[in-house]
Every structure is written in C-alpha cells, then in structure tokens.
Amino acid sequence: MFQLGKTIVSEEIIGNDFVCNLSACKGACCVKGDAGAPLEVAETQILKDIFPKVKPFLRKEGLKAIAEQGVFTTNDFGEHETPLINGEDCAYVIYDRKGTALCGIEEAYNQGAITWKKPVSCHLYPIRVKDYTEFSAVNYEKWHICDPACALGEELQVPVYKFVKQALIRKFGEDWYNELEVLASKT
Structure with missing residues (x-):
C-alpha cells in the first residue's frame, strides 16, 4: 500500500494485469x-x-x-x-x-x-474504492469470474490501473492519475 493524496492505494493495481474479456465471462460481474x-x-x-x-x-x-x-x-x-x-x-x-x-x-x-x-x-x-473520513482506500478486487480478464491483461501486458485509467481520472482527477503513473514507473 502507498499513499497518494488522500488515498491509500493497493500496489495490486500496479502489479496485476487486467483487460475485460466479455467474450469469455459474458459480463458475469453484473449478474453474480x-x-x-x-x-x-x-x-x-x-x-x-x-x-x-x-x-x-x-x-x-x-x-x-x-x-x-x-x-x-x-x-x-x-x-x-x-x-x-x-x-x-x-x-x-x-x-x-x-x-x-x-x-x-x-x-x-x-x-x-x-x-x-x-x-x-x-x-x-475491478478496482473498488471505500471512502473513510480522512481518506479513500483504492483496492483491486480479485474475483475468479475475472480470471479470463487477468489472463488477457497479462497477455496484452496491461496493468489494472491502465485498464481503468478513464474511471480513475473520473473519480480522482487527472493530476492524481499522473502521480499514480509516476509511482508505477518506479516499481
């Protein structure tokens, strides 16, 4: 975990790969x-x-x-x-x-x-955010139904945080995301 602004971020969003593979999972996260x-x-x-x-x-x-x-x-x-x-x-x-x-x-x-x-x-x-009084926790939620997405992400070499780039910018802003990229480049 590391702190980025008012967030505590799991290193798993940098260290794990992920790209939705709807042809394999059929959107199971919306129905399970x-x-x-x-x-x-x-x-x-x-x-x-x-x-x-x-x-x-x-x-x-x-x-x-x-x-x-x-x-x-x-x-x-x-x-x-x-x-x-x-x-x-x-x-x-x-x-x-x-x-x-x-x-x-x-x-x-x-x-x-x-x-x-x-x-x-x-x-x-697959990122989940939990808001607390003083900070937000940013975590990677690993779920077996997303195994095909993990495999595709690994094949394409796309880390979780890059897959959800637009959503992270929507939630935390572009400056926050740019700082995340800098931190990710150092790992």
Missing part, C-alpha cells in the same frame, strides 16, 4: 454476487433524474425490480446500491444477441440519450 453495484450519494439523485431516459433501454424484469425497489436501494449499513432482479442480475443489466450482460445505463449513454456513463463503481471495476 449478493449485492447491487455500489453507488455514491450523488449518484442516487443522478439515477432518479436520468431514469425516464434510461427506462426504454431496460428489460421488463429490470423495470419490474426498479418499480418494486426504487432506482436504488440502501443496505443495512446505509450504503446505496443498484437494485437486483431476484437477488441476481443488476436491474440495469441488458443482454446482447450473444447473451453477454451489458449496462442499460451505458447503452443509453452510448446512444446519446444521457450524458452520464454509469455508476463510477462499475466504471472502476
């Missing part, structure tokens, strides 16, 4: 697990505001889950998350013709219906 995607407080209002424009991109099962649970949920720890369909798929998941899970929010963004790409936690994946 026991919770929805983490949301920042400001993102809950964004979801409320954009939902009418995202709605046409979603599946009927997702729309039903959102109608029942809301555009976001709050867990027992007071953390906000995307709702789930029957405890599995994120309610915002859509599928392409090959059965790959994609983000309906991101599809609305790609089609020009909205200007917000998707929750930053999704954009950052």
